[in-house]
Amino acid sequence: MTQQLKISIGQYSDKGRKETNQDFHGICVPTEPQLSSKGIAIAVADGISSSEVSHIASQSAVTGFLEDYYCTSESWSVKTSAERVLVATNSWLHAQTQQSQYRYDKDRGYVCTLSVMVIKSTTAHIFHVGDSRVYQLRDGALDQLTDDHRVWVSPDQSYLSHALGINPQLEIDYQTLPVEKGDVFVFSTDGVHEHADPNFIISAIQSSEGDLDQVAKTIVEEAYRKGSADNLTIQIVRVEEVPSPEANEIYRQVSELPFAPLLEARMNFDGYQIVRELHASSRSHIYLAVDGDTNQTVVIKTPSIDLQGDPAYLERFLMEEWIARRINSAHVLKPCLQTRKRHYIYVATEFVDGQTLAQWMIDNPKPDLETVRGIVDQIAKGLQAFHRLEMLHQDLKPDNIMIDGTGTVKIIDFGATRVAGMMEVSTPIEQINLLGAAQYAAPEYFLGENGTSCSDIFSLGVIAYQMLSGKLPYGAEVPKSRTRAAQRKLEYKSVLSDDREIPAWIDEAIMKAVHPDPRKRYDELSEFVFDLHHPNSAFLSKTRPPLIERNPVIFWKVVSFVLMIAIIVVLGMKSTVE
Known part of the structure; x- marks a missing residue:
């Protein structure tokens, strides 16, 4: 039986001996598919006593996170999603x-202070600022997972060094840890953990008979009896079940749907009328078809029957549609809206009436620079x-780029795309680091390293180089260079030639984009694109010809002047000696 992430919750908050409660807390347990894709979020905040409005900050921080986190993209990692939300919240409070x-x-x-945990799949992600705390109870030991951001001036006086809303910039502690069935996490504000003894907390939780709300209240009452003068808030989260790998949505599709048969012209397939086969390979079959409901021309892609025993390939195949549905760009292939129940494994996309960039380069061997x-x-x-x-696309190459009749360029294949958010979801299918076409893949892939956005920039640089020269910047040497020493020896061949009018600064821009060391490439695609249109001053000074070539007369005048000064100085020194 497929298991999903399941927790038990206990919460209690009280103003204690203060007039108002400046603490705020909350938990969000979404339903599927967000339970798998985004996880469960728990948050507690504590307003500072010197402020009369910090209760507003606490409430805004917790409710804002629990609402906005689930509005972030499913493709983002937990870290990116949470930090984007927290930075925005901090900016608003400030x-x-x-x-x-x-x-x-x-x-x-x-x-206010804020401690947040997101439990996604079998991993807990903790974000923390301030002196509220997160503990883990496992094997009878209560371990503090967060550090107090508090500076002590004297035994009786201290102040917060970090807090939400106190500065325009936010420093967030972030850590991850594996989650197991039976783990208990305790969230508390300082009114509780500074007065309730850890052994009491452990005993209260371990002796509970399932009513964690009552346990939370008992711990708060104990802290109050021990003299706590602050607000008191505690949350107890017990992990009852961790998700089984089979809970992965894409894995379920792989397991449940059958393979499509080989399709032929005029065949009706799941409501599509097959027109003809466009392409066939050992990995997939691509057909031109017409949607019977909308009469729209579409493309149907089915996996090869020969690969039905390869679940890793099938998961990547289905990921293509998952990715396409989350990208909204005129330059990325769009999936078709699925209005009917699907009976087979396949992907339906828009039809691009045009040619691949690979074919375009054959038809246009010497395109002008502006094109x-x-x-x-x-x-x-x-x-x-x-x-x-x-x-990360990871497989950018001319065969995966289409140019339609209007000149619009579209990226059409996402089979090797790496999605940060999906890498955090457990799956029984072995994940591998995919390489695209070897001649366009960044050198770091051949070292077994994970790619970055700079890896895609390398591939784009190679394509730009190839369009201008018909060749590759390092020939066929990159796939052979599988050590750092070998990659340092790679020699870039200039794109400049006698029969093409290409500015030297264009060559410098491409050379930077395809540098073997990713740290020496462009950080952003926009920087590369800008430098292809505008001369970079650094490149101009680097590529500017020497003075003797630009103006020989001035060069020799300068040399003569320097020599004259040198002779005068020598003669002056000689007369002084005499």
Whole structure:
């Protein structure tokens, strides 16, 4: 039986001996598919006592996170999603203080501590700022997982060194740890953990008979009896079940749906009328078809029957549609809206009436520079749509790029795409580091390293180079270079030639994009695109010819002047000696 992530929850909060409760807490347990794709979020915040509005900060921080986190892209990692939300929340709180009467006294503004945990699949992600705490109870030991961001001036006086809303920039502690069935996590504000003895907390949780709310209340009452003068809040989370790998949505599709048969012209397939086969390989079959409901021309892609025993390939096949549905760009192939129940494993996409970039380069062996720029610009826009969602394409090559009749360029294949958010989901299918076409793959892949956005920039640089020269910047040497020493010996061959009018600074831009060391490439696609259109001053000074070539007369005048000065100095020194 497929297991899903399941927890038990106990919570309790009280104002204690204070007039108002400045703490705030919350938990969000979504239903599928967000339970698998985004996980369960738990948050607790504690307002600072010097502020009369910090309760607003606490409530805004917790509710804002629990709402906004689930609005972030499923393709983002937990870390990216949570940090984007927390940074935005911090900016809002800080702005509220700046616009209030407390702008010159930040300790009285919209400030609070915050501890957040997101349990996704079998991993807990912890984000922390301030002195609220997260503990883990396992094997009878209560271990503090977070550090208090508090500076002690004396035994009786201290202040928060980090808090939400106190500064325009936010420093967040982040860590991950594996989650097992039976793990218990305890979230508390300082009104509880500074007074309730850890042994009491352990005993109360272990002796509970399932009512964790009552346990939470008992611990708060104990802290109050021990003299706590602060607000008191505690959350107890017990992991009842961790998800089985089979809970992965894509894995279920692989397991449940049968393979499509070989399709032929005029055949009716799941409501599509097959027109003809467009392409066939050992890995997939691609057909031109017409949707029977909309009369729209589409493309049907089915996996090869020979690979039905390869679940890793099938998962990647289905990931292509998952990825396409989350990218909205005119330069990325669009999937068809699925309006009917699917009976087989296949992908339906829009039909691009045009040719691949590989064929285009054959038909246009010497394109002008402006045309090359236009194509690179459009490919870069498509790649940026991937990168904004924390996706790496990893297989950018001319065969995976289409140019339609209007000149619009589209990236069409996502079989090797790496999605940060999906890498966090457990699956029984072995994940491998996919390489695209070897001649376009970045050198770091051949060292067994994971790619970055700079890896896609390398592939785009190779394509730009090939369009301008018909060749590859390192020939066939990159796939052979499987050590750092070998990669340092790779020699870039200039794209400049006697029969093409290409500025030297264009060559410098491409050379930087395809540098063997990813740290020496462009950090962003936009920088590469900009340098293809505008001379980079660094490249101009580097490629500027020496003075003797630009103006020989001035060069020799300068040399003569320097020699004259040198002779005068020598003669002066000689006369002084005499």
